[in-house]
Amino acid sequence: MTDAEPTVGELSEGQILRGILDRLPPSTAPVGPGDDAAVLAVPDGRVVATTDTLVHGPDFRLTWSSPFDLGFKAAAVNLSDVAAMGARPIALLVALALPDDTPLSFVRIFADGLAAACAELAPGCAVEGGDLTVSDTLTIAVTALGSLDGRVPVLRSGARPGDAVHVVGELGEADRGLRVLFERFTDATGAPVPVTPDARAELSPGDERALDRQLRPRPPIAEALAAAAAGATAMMDISDGLALDATRLAEASGVTVALDAAALGDDPGQALQGGEDHGFLVTFPPGAAGAGRRIGVVEERGRAPLVVDGTPYTGRGGWDPYRDWDAGRG
Amino acid sequence: MTDAEPTVGELSEGQILRGILDRLPPSTAPVGPGDDAAVLAVPDGRVVATTDTLVHGPDFRLTWSSPFDLGFKAAAVNLSDVAAMGARPIALLVALALPDDTPLSFVRIFADGLAAACAELAPGCAVEGGDLTVSDTLTIAVTALGSLDGRVPVLRSGARPGDAVHVVGELGEADRGLRVLFERFTDATGAPVPVTPDARAELSPGDERALDRQLRPRPPIAEALAAAAAGATAMMDISDGLALDATRLAEASGVTVALDAAALGDDPGQALQGGEDHGFLVTFPPGAAGAGRRIGVVEERGRAPLVVDGTPYTGRGGWDPYRDWDAGRG
Numbered sequence: 001m002t003d004a005e006p007t008v009g010e011l012s013e014g015q016i017l018r019g020i021l022d023r024l025p026p027s028t029a030p031v032g033p034g035d036d037a038a039v040l041a042v043p044d045g046r047v048v049a050t051t052d053t054l055v056h057g058p059d060f061r062l063t064w065s066s067p068f069d070l071g072f073k074a075a076a077v078n079l080s081d082v083a084a085m086g087a088r089p090i091a092l093l094v095a096l097a098l099p100d101d102t103p104l105s106f107v108r109i110f111a112d113g114l115a116a117a118c119a120e121l122a123p124g125c126a127v128e129g130g131d132l133t134v135s136d137t138l139t140i141a142v143t144a145l146g147s148l149d150g151r152v153p154v155l156r157s158g159a160r161p162g163d164a165v166h167v168v169g170e171l172g173e174a175d176r177g178l179r180v181l182f183e184r185f186t187d188a189t190g191a192p193v194p195v196t197p198d199a200r201a202e203l204s205p206g207d208e209r210a211l212d213r214q215l216r217p218r219p220p221i222a223e224a225l226a227a228a229a230a231g232a233t234a235m236m237d238i239s240d241g242l243a244l245d246a247t248r249l250a251e252a253s254g255v256t257v258a259l260d261a262a263a264l265g266d267d268p269g270q271a272l273q274g275g276e277d278h279g280f281l282v283t284f285p286p287g288a289a290g291a292g293r294r295i296g297v298v299e300e301r302g303r304a305p306l307v308v309d310g311t312p313y314t315g316r317g318g319w320d321p322y323r324d325w326d327a328g329r330g
Numbered sequence: 331m332t333d334a335e336p337t338v339g340e341l342s343e344g345q346i347l348r349g350i351l352d353r354l355p356p357s358t359a360p361v362g363p364g365d366d367a368a369v370l371a372v373p374d375g376r377v378v379a380t381t382d383t384l385v386h387g388p389d390f391r392l393t394w395s396s397p398f399d400l401g402f403k404a405a406a407v408n409l410s411d412v413a414a415m416g417a418r419p420i421a422l423l424v425a426l427a428l429p430d431d432t433p434l435s436f437v438r439i440f441a442d443g444l445a446a447a448c449a450e451l452a453p454g455c456a457v458e459g460g461d462l463t464v465s466d467t468l469t470i471a472v473t474a475l476g477s478l479d480g481r482v483p484v485l486r487s488g489a490r491p492g493d494a495v496h497v498v499g500e501l502g503e504a505d506r507g508l509r510v511l512f513e514r515f516t517d518a519t520g521a522p523v524p525v526t527p528d529a530r531a532e533l534s535p536g537d538e539r540a541l542d543r544q545l546r547p548r549p550p551i552a553e554a555l556a557a558a559a560a561g562a563t564a565m566m567d568i569s570d571g572l573a574l575d576a577t578r579l580a581e582a583s584g585v586t587v588a589l590d591a592a593a594l595g596d597d598p599g600q601a602l603q604g605g606e607d608h609g610f611l612v613t614f615p616p617g618a619a620g621a622g623r624r625i626g627v628v629e630e631r632g633r634a635p636l637v638v639d640g641t642p643y644t645g646r647g648g649w650d651p652y653r654d655w656d657a658g659r660g
Contacts, residue, residue, distance in 0.1 A: 030376065031483055034582075036414035036567050037380035037476070039483045046360065047377040049458065050367035051423040051473055055465040084366035093381040095471045128379065131471075135385040141425045141461075141471030143381055146367070153361055153369045237366050252364070 008107065009100025013132050019104055020111040025118050025126040029091060038128035040091050040145060048087035048146035048153065052078050056138040061330040063192035064181050067106045069215040070140065071113020077239065078144035079122050080219035080278040084237040086154040086228030087146030089122040089221065094142050097135035113216075121221045151228060159234040159253035159283040161300045168223045168292030169279020170213065171242055172270035177214025180207045192330035219278040227282045227291040234283045243272040243306060243313055245281055250305035253283075258307045259296035272308070273315060338437065339430025343462050349434055350441040355448050355456040359421060368458040370421050370475060378417035378476035378483065382408050386468040391660040393522035394511050397436045399545040400470065401443020407569065408474035409452050410549035410608040414567040416484040416558030417476030419452040419551065424472050427465035443546075451551045481558060489564040489583035489613040491630045498557055498622030499550045499609020500543065501572055502600035507544025510537045522660035549608040557612045557621040564613045573602040573636060573643055575611055580635035583613075588637045589626035602638070603645060 008016055021033065031039035040047070054060055054074050065073070075092060082089045094114065096107070111127075118125045125144075159165075180203065185193050195215075200208055219237070227235060234253055238245045242264075250257040264271040283298055284290040304312030338346055351363065361369035370377070384390055384404050395403070405422060412419045424444065426437070441457075448455045455474075489495075510533065515523050525545075530538055549567070557565060564583055568575045572594075580587040594601040613628055614620040634642030 031415075031485065035486050036411040037378045037417070037474075039415065039478070040377050040379060041375060042372060042377055043375050045371060045373050045375050047370050047372055047475065048367045049370060049379075049421065049423055049473070049475060051425045051459060051461050051471070053425045053427055053461050053463050053469075053471060055427050055463050055469075057466060058464050081366040085361075085369065087367070091379065093379055093473055095381045095383045097383055097385050097467075097469055097471075129381060131381050131383050133383050133385050134388050135467050135469060136387065137427075137465050137467035137469070139383075139385075139427055139465060139467070139469050139471075141381070141383060141427075141469075143379070143423055143473040144367075145377065145379060148369070155361065156365050 005103050005105060007100060008098050008102045008104060011104065016104065016107060016132055020107055023108060023111040023115060025115050027126050027128055028124055029126070029128045032128050033130070038091065040128060042147045044148055044150045046148050048082050048085045048148060049143065050078060050081040051141065051143040052081065053139065053141040057329040061192045063330045064185060064195050065215055067109035068113040071110040072117040072216045074140045074142045075114050075117035076121060076217045076219055077278055078142045079117065079125065079221055080237045082144045082146035083219065083221040083224040084235050084280055085146065086151050086225065086232070086235065087148045088225060089125040089144055089146045091126060091128040091145045092142055094127055094130040096130065097133050097137070097139040099136060099138060100134050121219065154228045154232050154235040156234055156236050156249045156252035159249060159255050159298045161255055161298055162286045163233050163283040163298040164286065164290055164294050165257055165259065165296040165298060166282045166284060166290050166292045167279055167295050168227055168282055169220045170277050171265060171279065172267060172274040172277065173210050173213040174217055174276035175270055175274025176210035177212070180211045181214065214276065217276060217278045223291055224280045227280065230291055231285060231288050232282045233285055236281050238277055238279050238281050239275060241273050241275040242281065243315060247305045249281055254301055256299040256302045256305055256307060257296060258299050261309045263293065263295040269315070336434050337430060338428050338432045338434060341434065346434065346437060346462055350437055353438060353441040353445060355445050357456050357458055358454055359456070359458045362458050363460070368421065370458060372477045374478055374480045376478050378412050378415045378478060379473065380408060380411040381471065381473040382411065383469060383471040387657070387659040391522045393660045394515060394525050395545055397439035398443035401440040402447040402546045404470045404472045405444050405447035406451060406547045406549055407608060408472045409447065409455065409551055410567045412474045412476035413549065413551040413554040414565050414610055415476065416481050416555065416562070416565065417478045418555060419455040419474055419476045421456060421458040421475045422472055424457055424460040426460065427463050427467070427469040429466060429468060430464050451549065484558050484562050484565040486564055486566050486579045486582035489579060489585050489628045491585060491628055492616045493563050493613040493628040494616065494620055494624050495587055495589065495626040495628060496612045496614060496620050496622045497609055497625050498553045498612055500607050501595060501609065502597060502604040502607065503540045503543040504547055504606035505600055505604020506540035507542070510541045511544065544606065547606060547608045553621055554610045557610065560621055561615060561618050562612045563615055566611050568607055568609050568611050569605060571603050571605040572611065573645060577635045579611055584631055586629045586632045586635055586637060587626060588629050591639045593623065593625040599645070
């Protein structure tokens, strides 16, 4: 950023949009950005729709996340919710509320992050609409839309006793990355300090990888669609930690999910409690080959929705922004 | 609000949702709220999608707008963008970012406003998904989705020389209502004061009606769909004032829009410059019966995109949040 760089407060909405539209993936829609609304093709007559918001403070620190990271993450966490239904992501709508001293380069690099996430995770998905407004609090509200392409949607409520419980994707990596941020990228007062390339180079390979997953989650979208095609009976995005999300799936299906701690990796506690991995919890009928790796089985509903090694799970459930945010920003 | 009333900061996301879901219109979707994403039916294989955000400060004052008003307005301004394409609104996704001291009753009454807007403006449209998070700045990001039901979408770019220019809905009423707020509901320092029933009762009938339109805009959705069915060649929501939006339609269509000031009511300046009416600017081919009232004609592109009584329009264009917000809240 230089003194000469314009801020969004000095530009009109149209000028800001002209600065980012050419950095976004090309529209694939019958009517793309620029009219009152987009028109999207969903050949089988059904559209999958979800929305998720990232707020400066509870959801990210600008000291830690680059604009590129934020664009990538805002896309990824929404793409994963579409894929969790067994649907192919086709479009994002991106509503940005920006402080008026935000440099234009922030918006442009944010757009690069959106574009990179679409290209890597969901090729063909484009930003087909959005909204820009001014706010004291940087807020990113993304809606993702998807096409089922004739498939049956995979709900949370479809798990049946005897089904195998699988995970597609990683467990605990994003949480490990968050710990790296708090332990390695804060000063003596606990305030965040920037994640510089030099500082990252000093991390262990495992910590560096975990940090990358925290800043730029990579939900395995294609594998989730393959799981749906392979006959998944239930599926959901693991965003708030395996324990909380497995409990939700169990409650929705009226079953007990019984997990095997030995299948949860070296740190079962982190795997159970850590949020933001955006992998997928999937159940498959008995005998199906499945996808990802098996971590347990679905049982008739017992006294608890979630058991680990046969014992009802009573650990902490996961991140809840209304309980857990400490009001810090950075 | 009483001391005993819980705030959203004291409740989990699930508890907050349980307090509002029963106040929303019943889901009409194949898969409604509660899973990773909703699944919506769009029988002709195309979905119309738009998003618009209301931010505390630039977009509303809590001293003036009740939670019901905000729910109503957040729905209305998005429903109008769907209808402007000639599409029937079928679903809203509502992302709320709330300060943690927000009382639960705020969210419940906000939901009542959403429900009332759907029932009045777009029966059958329901809130099929959403997101709740915490923020220092109350932010309401709504996505609206619609079905074209086999119709051709009506774009901004379809106006042709010789077409008649019509307005469906009101011009300048919401702006008049905003003036009422600034003139009648501020104290000596210019700070907003509450809009009480007693104070409203002292307004002239015209001012009271304009205030109502500012706080709860009522886009004529059914009339917009009728205009599309009657052969509209172009249509758009008039959200930023007739002058700015007519200029946009003219630029998109490569034409000049020529307006007749005498057709713009008693105060053509307010009709041209006032925003937030959320009526519809529509063009019809020569000889069509049209809808709403005729305010001008489409001409071959001349030196200006917009002319009024034959003179290029050079007045102020309308509201732009990046230029116009004074950083106040209230």
